[in-house]
Amino acid sequence: MCRQRSLFIAFAGYRTKARCGKGESLLVYVFFMLAIVVTVFAAVKISAYSDAISRLSGMGSLLIGTFLLAGATSLPEVTTSVSAVYLDNPDLAVGNVIGSNLFNLLILAVFDVMFRQRKIFKVIDPQQGYTALFGLLMMAIIPIALYFTIEVPFLNVGVDTIVIIALYLLSLWVVRRKSERPEKEEGTTEVPVKEKYTLKQALSGFFAAAITILISGTMLTFAGDQIATITGLGSSFVGSFLIATSTSLPEAMTVFIAFKLNNSNLAAASIIGSNLFNMLILCLCDFLYDGSILQSASISHTATSVLLTVNSAILCYAIFSRNGRHVYLGPSVMIILFYIVAAVWMYVG
Template sequence: MIYLVFFLAAVVVVTAAIYLNQFGDVISKKSALSGAVVGTFLIAGATSLPELTTSLTAVYIDNPDIAVGNMLGSNVFNLLILGIVDLIYRKRRLFQKVDHSANIPSAIIGLLFLAILILTLFLPGSIQFFGVGIEMILIFLLYIGAMKFVSSSGSDESEGQVKTYSLRTAVVGFIIAAIVVFGSGSVLSIAGDRLAEATGMNASFVGSFLIAASTSLPELVTVLAAFKLANYNMAIGSILGSNLFNIQLLVLTDVLYREGPILAAVGSSQIFVALLGLFMTIVVIYLLVRPNKRVTNQWRYAAPSLLMTVLYFVVSFVLY
């Protein structure tokens, strides 16, 4: 029964989050508040709302492993999306057709955030201020300072599904979809917690892979839609931007977790998830800085993405 509840909650989360993305896109283009900045925050908030509600519910039921694992696992799954899409469409040479200067800063900032989190997870204790780890405060300040260096170009380039709703319909739809995501995301987190107890599975695995994959499927839809429009810059930029946003949601999760720094309360398995994210981010940076020239063999071009994909499933199996 718990498997069915988990599956149904995941389906509802994904469906509602897709509508959130569509309605948010309409609002950003048709309202007086239109613009790159508003669109970026609105869409980023829409696609990341499942991760937020799931992690906050995990905090409420006192399961920090699912709360942290959901955020770190979602970032890893997002990078897996890039790897698999690059593998399937290897003839298109995804990473050779993007604006490298616009995406490299986001990837490097994400790498720095993960390095800070990994260092904190390795340390026996964490300096805290009012129950919040100093690493989270540092990440938040770095995020604020780094945003002016991150290009937001490409956030207005989607032309697909925008003209079908009126502004009023989009606003009402966005609110309803947000409420549905909040409710179903909470059910998903509680079901994941019960699933870990009933099956004996590691709570870190449940949060980092099962729940994270479910809440990251809207990003997969976004990437595939961008690919369909041959908007490769948006495909990569949306993933890297979503990863940065998710780390900030982890900061919020730590603020709301009142038992001390949340990273001090999680299991050692989270280190492996964070290390996997670090390695996959390094591979993405390599793909972005690799000389933009034709590789005669398509599998040689796709080898880094294949490595990312294989490593993801190997780590998943080991943690399971």
């Protein structure tokens, strides 16, 4: 059965029929797979361009990955969450951000297990621990604001939004200062790289790929919502996992390509930065929504937001305890397990 008004059809400006025929259902799945192919291609290209920009500009992988690449791969989340606000569906907007951040941490943990011989958290720039710490502080605000917040006069937003924005700007300042020194992964030697692009070509290619990700990622989101409608999954589960997983596909591919390019710093920074940027998206939704969006969202998001905070804390531990752990894969395994717990909780609930 189809919902009377799905996110995909609402965006297009049409109403759905009461039922979806088999032909229409098949078309949705084909559309979904096509969007995946285009998104994967764009994500592969944007990772290569980001890797080149980090060297050619001299800005380094930490700054490029945390803000430039992370912002580009998070563009589908912007469309999804903002569309949810205009549909007066705060649960979908909040669930998309929480679910995307949970899935992003899962991506990093899974690749850490897959590339365990590299010991990612031991070789990345230790300064990434500070951006991860900012992420933890921002995530911890969500479960609190779901129950209590103070609305800021004239702005019509919760004080939690102002705090999150302040933390993001502070993280930008910290990363910029830390990126002023040359970065080098531990246990590696400088190897001259034959550049395939000029800085101008890399920047042009980056923005072209970012626009492609925005379009294909948005189509992926809407097709995913239609699939959720056809299969009859619950709205909370859809917002936190199906849609969130779809919009996080660019992050997954960029991390994979970054590892293939032997740029662990770029891979980790893109995930941590995406989570920070997603919190800004939540703030944008709060400005657009009539009242505090977290106060209007269901308290069912409490469990997943708490688990997101826990996984963020585990990530901080993994980075800061890089040389003090006897079992290296422990944190990544815990992040994977807590993600499974969150998925089961939302599906059952």
